[in-house]
Amino acid sequence: MIRDLTDAEARAALPCKWGAVPEGTVPAWVAEMDLAPPEPVTDAVAEAVRRGVAGYAPFGDGGIGAALAGFASRHWGWEVPPDAAVPTADVVSGIRLALEVLCPPGPVVVPLPCYPPFREVVALSGREPVWVRTDPDSPDAALDLAAVERALDAGARTVLLCNPHNPLGRVPRRGELEGLRDLAARYGARVVSDEIHGPLTLPGATFTPYLSVDPEGIAVTSVSKSFNTAGLHCAAVVALEADDRSRLWSVPTSQNHGYSPLGMIAATVAWTECDDWLASLVARLDDQRAVLSELLAEHLPLARTRPLEATYLAWLDLRAHGVDDPAAAALGHGVRLASGQLYEPGLAGHLRLNLATTPERLGLAVTRLAAALSP
Ligand SMILES: Cc1ncc(COP(=O)(O)O)c(C=O)c1O
Known part of the structure; x- marks a missing residue:
């Protein structure tokens, strides 16, 4: 029921989220999902x-x-x-x-x-x-x-x-x-x-x-x-x-x-x-939060994250890595994330990650962030 967008489809459908990054960079910043809206709506x-x-x-x-x-x-x-x-x-x-x-x-x-x-x-x-x-x-x-x-x-x-x-x-x-x-x-x-x-x-x-x-x-x-x-x-x-x-x-x-x-x-x-569609979406996001936990445990064990109770936006505390703006560092490694400083000016070491995408892109986002933070 949930239809994931390919990179080419997402680039065409989501010009703000995808248009703000060069090809090859994973956009995990603004709150839009890399999937098609429900068919009854688009129809x-x-x-x-x-x-x-x-x-x-x-x-x-x-x-x-x-x-x-x-x-x-x-x-x-x-x-x-x-x-x-x-x-x-x-x-x-x-x-x-x-x-x-x-x-x-x-x-x-x-x-x-x-x-x-x-x-x-x-x-x-x-x-x-x-x-x-x-x-x-x-x-x-x-x-x-x-x-x-x-x-x-x-x-x-x-x-x-x-x-x-x-x-x-x-x-x-x-x-x-x-x-x-x-x-x-x-x-x-x-x-x-x-x-x-x-x-x-x-x-x-x-x-x-x-x-x-x-x-x-x-x-x-x-x-x-x-x-x-x-x-x-x-x-x-x-x-x-x-x-x-x-x-x-x-x-x-x-x-x-x-x-x-x-x-x-x-x-x-x-x-x-669209209740059925929404139920499938919530199930997908529930899976994605589990995927994120596994990815963090494997690639960023120093990250602390809050239990995600709602939304597809995960809040990461990366202060253990000693980098003021981890999102800025990650951009150079092929993933765009939202800096914690946008949400609280002066708050160092945090970021928001949008996990409403495929498990593969989420994997790329986390491994690239980990590469950006590795000494
Ligand atoms: C809490 C919250 N309010 C409002 C908005 C924006 O909504 P709209 O585009 O309808 O103004 C967002 C978008 O991410 C949001 O997270």
């Missing part, structure tokens, strides 16, 4: 293009809210109303929109390390960031709720959550989310939860949609990571409060545009017709 989009669907998106949600509601109910037992989703171009724009329209003025708590656009959207919204550091090497790497409380007590009014977490691959526990909800309620703050990686929760972990514990939270999600459709552009800002939704729906067009009718079709089909 529906191709058929729509053939019918001439190439204009502006419709008014309304194009059916994505009902599709998301069905998906959330089947996968997580979360009953979200079908009118809870407001379309937006992508998850990053959705977070920016939520900050601009729904969040009180005041600083924004950003747990570190973080997905780099989190820092950018906070700056673009004109708010001060308050960094709350998670020790990325601690066995648990839980959100530091005491530090979040200190930030809220000092005036922060929004918390940006990444659930599950990129780059740590960790799934926040329900109790942790309840603690965050209680803090948000106590200080009149809002939590914006990026849930793009929720469907990629791996066996052994349980994803909890943040809004299922805090109806006043705001979630932003899309099918773009789990079904490999980032270029089609459609995401959803999910708000359970009717007043929030009417504020989102009434922004000027230029504040929320850029979602495409093709993206809406892709989202609707992925959330309604």
Whole structure:
């Protein structure tokens, strides 16, 4: 069911990921998968293009809210109303929109390390960031709720959550989310939860949609990571409060545009017709995390890695090798990885490795990284 792309196919299909590396270099950096999206999605989009669907998106949600509601109910037992989703171009724009329209003025708590656009959207919204550091090497790497409380007590009014977490691959526990909800309620703050990686929760972990514990939270999600459709552009800002939704729906067009009718079709089909495909994908990623453990044990025994609970992005602590930026070193040896410093400026010796590829390419990535770090 999962169709791997050959190098030539991947180079054509994924111009950002593969176009950024010369031929022969393994791209294991940006979060895209080296496999074809589900056929029902590509068929529906191709058929729509053939019918001439190439204009502006419709008014309304194009059916994505009902599709998301069905998906959330089947996968997580979360009953979200079908009118809870407001379309937006992508998850990053959705977070920016939520900050601009729904969040009180005041600083924004950003747990570190973080997905780099989190820092950018906070700056673009004109708010001060308050960094709350998670020790990325601690066995648990839980959100530091005491530090979040200190930030809220000092005036922060929004918390940006990444659930599950990129780059740590960790799934926040329900109790942790309840603690965050209680803090948000106590200080009149809002939590914006990026849930793009929720469907990629791996066996052994349980994803909890943040809004299922805090109806006043705001979630932003899309099918773009789990079904490999980032270029089609459609995401959803999910708000359970009717007043929030009417504020989102009434922004000027230029504040929320850029979602495409093709993206809406892709989202609707992925959330309604592709459960089997997703199950195969999760099984493949589960295998790949096992392959990665074997490869690391054999070729990079000094590497420390976190248990990968979700996503296809593995976080490696390579400080034992004494190299400040292992990703920079690896580039010269034929593999492009994402430096840990992108996620936490100044954090030396770490990197993020994208394992959503074939076992062969994953093998090349690890052996080349090992060659780059060998004395
Ligand atoms: C946590 C997280 N949020 C958002 C995005 C980007 O999503 P989009 O392309 O829909 O903005 C990514 C991409 O890797 C991500 O990992």
